[in-house]
């Protein structure tokens with residue numbers, strides 16, 4: 075049996091490993107000239123780690139260094155809006171890790187034979203019968219996995235009437251600052267903008283920043299240093315020590331809910347199926363869950379029944395996580411002073427169990 079994977083991001087490569095381990099022939103078509111990821115960090119949360127465990131890759135990630143769950147959300151002066159019980163989160167849900175994205179891609183790539191990889195191959199069209207038209211010709215397979223990200227050509231081919239991704243109104247910058255002490259991972263909310271930092275195992279600090287902005291607007295490090303100059307420590311220091319060219323900016327999109335993730339012999343997976351806001355840090359974790367679930371259902375039940383089962387289990391779950399993620403970040407982007415004052419007064423009064431309840435469905439997945 076052959077699985078053809080469109081897109082060699084984290085989701086597509088994980089799917090390739092999952093099928094390869096079950097004895098399938100796999101081929102990954104990636105339009106970029108090489109398989110790699112952007113220079114940013116990535117939080118792999120307990121559910122994502124369990125999916126990597128199913129591929130036999132979880133331990134390698136853990137041995138690189140463990141991370142603490144997020145410790146909470148602060149005001150711009152550093153006082154806490156929400157403070158999580160980090161020890162309790164770890165006890166209840168399991169371990170977190172923070173990785174460099176390229177490191178995770180390398181780890182997954184190493185589990186695949188070189189013959190499975192076709193970089194520099196752009197897919198133009200996918201048909202429900204398993205035929206894929208690409209820059210290198212035409213290939214057919216028993217199963218096609220559309221893992222080609224938020225602007226998926228697979229989705230456009232097979233779901234031409236579905237509305238495209240929606241810009242959610244805020245743009246995101248990511249950078250990695252040189253090693254320096256920070257107090258765990260936390261987020262700080264201002265009015266219409268926020269800053270998050272996550273220590274990496276080697277002491278460097280992965281930072282993400284988000285701000286309301288028209289889509290397509292671009293700003294560099296000087297503007298970011300200026301925007302966050304009066305926020306609490308260590309935010310100005312993190313921005314001042316990061317190099318000018320380390321900052322990456324991407325607008326934030328999410329997909330409207332699809333009515334199905336499968337069509338004929340084709341399944342959508344990861345951002346191609348359910349691109350979500352990054353507020354819960356779950357996009358890649360959900361793509362990893364998709365990958366191991368898809369290989370398991372299709373290999374066990376056969377292509378037709380397996381795809382139906384994949385759609386039945388993954389669609390409600392990923393759409394729930396996407397909704398929770400949208401809700402979790404919304405108040406960070408309020409701009410009205412009375413509303414944000416109300417937010418800042420109300421959040422500290424909420425029981426921390428409320429946060430735990432909202433993230434429980436995301437973290438408690440197991441295959």
Ligand SMILES: Cc1cc2nc3c(=O)[nH]c(=O)nc-3n(C[C@H](O)[C@H](O)[C@H](O)COP(=O)(O)OP(=O)(O)OC[C@H]3O[C@@H](n4cnc5c(N)ncnc54)[C@H](O)[C@@H]3O)c2cc1C
Nearest residue numbers: 081083084085105117197222223344345352355357358359
């Ligand atoms: C600011 C920010 C922070 C985030 N933080 C986290 C986090 O901490 N934890 C987490 O779990 N998630 C996080 N996410 C989400 C996560 O990055 C994505 O959900 C995840 O990378 C999606 O992986 P994917 O493989 O589905 O898609 P992608 O990573 O987009 O990969 C798609 C691949 O397909 C290729 N491709 C596209 N079109 C074609 C074509 N026509 N032919 C061939 N190849 C094609 C692309 O080149 C790419 O390699 C974050 C997202 C953002 C924006």
